Amino acid sequence: MAVKRSVAAGHFIVLFCIIAVLPSATAIKIYTRNKVYGVRGEDVRLSCYFWSWEWLSDDVTLSWSFRPEGSRETISIFHYNNGVPYIPNEREFKDRVEWVGNMGWRDGSIKIKNLDFTDNGTFICEAKNPPDIVGSPSSVQLVVYEKGPVQAGVVTGAIVGAVLGLALLIVVLIYLIKCLMGRRRVPVKDISIVEKGKSGKAASGRQGQVVYASLDQSSKKFHSEKKSKGVEGSKKEKK
Template identity: 50%
Template sequence: MESLTSSRTPCCLLGLVVLSALTFSPTLAIEVYTDREVHGTVGSKVHLSCTFWSSEWISDDISVTWHYQPDNSRNTYSIFHYSKGQAHIDDTGIFKERIEWVGYPRSKDGSIIVHNLDFSDNGTFTCDVKNPPDVVGKSSYVHLLVYDKGPVRAGMVLGIIIGAALGLVILVAILAYLIRYCWLRRQIRVQRELSALERGKLHKLSKSLKSGRQAPLLSMLDQTRSFKSSDKKKGSGDSRRK
């Protein structure tokens, strides 16, 4: 009896381990991802991205469904459905002929584009993906806000401020360079004028010195000439007396 009990114990323990593993093992679920909020302007288009991850291979039975709930309303509308490789777009609702299927389930993409936006399109869009047998998971939603003009975001404002500051710094640097350039040119011109004046003064001084040296010589020549002429006069008078 003891041997039978001891032999059954390992089998019972193994069964408990397997049962506990099956009971507590986590169930893999499909995961869907979208943006939390997107913006658009009246008359433009917006890309509603929807990607997913599945633990199973992408099957031919995969389906993608988009729902829409307007702001200030509890009603939800099915606006798009993809299954069996075919896209089925709502041709009677508020998005008639305005939805474009751009997804590719093989690449785990179920995105759509909404064209010709209007203020009435403000609301929540929900993307739901099923990939049998992986059908357990939560849908993902994105909120659309339509503006008359594009909203000014904080990042855009910061970029504008930084750009303006850089432009101001560059402008100040250019002005400083121009001022310094003009000052240097003025200094060079002044130096040239001063050097020209100095050269003119030196030239005048040299001329005056030369003229000062020539004046005594001329006076001496005049004296010698007058002395010679007086001698000649005396000689001629003496000869006449004899």
């Protein structure tokens, strides 16, 4: 009997735990980015997506509110209900909020147009899909710049690219220097050899010309002497 009572008590505890955990397990989930950057005078999209364990109800609602930077006041800037988006045209967001979401895809995104520095702050998205209405809103911080911020990845990429470019330039310079040095060394030897060859040929040519001239003069002298001797012999014979 005591065993049955302990088993029943255990079942009751387990059932109680399931009931206590069930609402949090089936709560609607809302997702936004932590931070979004914008440029003054341009537009920015504030994305908001939600997940509900229930089928999308006709009574699904979604709302956006804004809390300026350094302020505790929150103002409503957008509301979606009964399939119709409603944009309160009041204060600084008048005619600057545009509905760009699709509730069929559980997308509750909006666009803020013509950004200004007064838009710096926190935008809060909240959704309910009855009977799934339990869940925490999600917020995104908007930071407006005069010009687009330089992302850390861009800076890192630029640094890496500059380093690689410098390394490549150094390699090219070393290669060019080696080529120039090689070209300067090789032609000097070739020119000296060629000049020596030319000088040797010129010297041998001059020597050949001198020898040929001397031989030619000797031959002419020999023939003239022979001719003169022949003339003298003929004169003697006549006598």
